[in-house]
Amino acid sequence: xxxxxxxxxxxxxxxxxxxxxxxxxxxxxxxxxxxxxxxxxxxxxxxxxxxxxxxxxxxxxxxxxxxxxxxxxxxxxxxxxxxxxxxxxxxxxxxxxxxxxxxxxxxxxxxxxxx
Amino acid sequence: xxxxxxxxxxxxxxxxxxxxxxxxxxxxxxxxxxxxxxxxxxxxxxxxxxxxxxxxxxxxxxxxxxxxxxxxxxxxxxxxxxxxxxxxxxxxxxxxxxxxxxxxxxxxxxxxxxx
Numbered sequence: 001x002x003x004x005x006x007x008x009x010x011x012x013x014x015x016x017x018x019x020x021x022x023x024x025x026x027x028x029x030x031x032x033x034x035x036x037x038x039x040x041x042x043x044x045x046x047x048x049x050x051x052x053x054x055x056x057x058x059x060x061x062x063x064x065x066x067x068x069x070x071x072x073x074x075x076x077x078x079x080x081x082x083x084x085x086x087x088x089x090x091x092x093x094x095x096x097x098x099x100x101x102x103x104x105x106x107x108x109x110x111x112x113x114x115x
Numbered sequence: 116x117x118x119x120x121x122x123x124x125x126x127x128x129x130x131x132x133x134x135x136x137x138x139x140x141x142x143x144x145x146x147x148x149x150x151x152x153x154x155x156x157x158x159x160x161x162x163x164x165x166x167x168x169x170x171x172x173x174x175x176x177x178x179x180x181x182x183x184x185x186x187x188x189x190x191x192x193x194x195x196x197x198x199x200x201x202x203x204x205x206x207x208x209x210x211x212x213x214x215x216x217x218x219x220x221x222x223x224x225x226x227x228x229x230x
Contacts, residue, residue, distance in 0.1 A: 004158070033217070035220075040222060042220040042221055042222040043159075043220040044220075045218075045219075048217060058217070090158055100210070101164065101166040101209065103149075104161075106151075106158035106159040108157055108158045
């Protein structure tokens with residue numbers, strides 16, 4: 001059974017803190033994604049990675065960075081958390097280049113609150 | 116650029132009634148379209164996808180969707196709603212960018228099923 005796990009379901013941080021969100025997949029997938037989900041806005045792509053150490057900006061990368069040192073792990077970093085980054089964060093993975101019709105598999109999400 | 120529009124952020128139906136969730140797409144190339152469902156406090160999971168093999172696509176839990184190029188639509192239907200169908204539904208279009216495929220999501224439709 002395919003699995004994408006995220007390190008925390010709920011997280012509360014203070015403004016200005018550095019925040020790490022971790023995602024791990026066990027399907028040997030090439031591509032991994034970070035989205036944020038906000039009511040009325042759907043899912044918006046923050047960053048994605050199509051290979052180890054490779055990354056590409058999504059639609060809303062400002063205020064975020066990512067790291068992919070190993071194929072199975074993709075980290076989202078908030079360098080200095082702000083209240084407008086309070087959101088649900090979803091990680092997903094899928095097979096490599098050319099698999100345009102492939103299913104994306106999602107983790108359960110991390111609900112981040114920045115106070 | 117590709118995009119999808121979901122009409123109706125909230126839809127309410129009675130148990131046993133027809134479910135119709137609307138999705139229209141915009142794409143300059145033949146689109147690959149997806150419907151995902153998100154149950155409360157969970158990540159997204161695939162309901163069904165259109166990959167140009169057949170215009171009527173059947174998915175899990177009795178859902179189906181029909182691709183209509185003339186109407187640029189990919190509406191999701193289910194003949195008889197069940198209480199367990201209450202969830203948020205997202206339409207998405209897939210496209211290649213950089214090194215991999217990415218999904219562009221609609222803003223979601225919250226389905227409520229009433230007794």
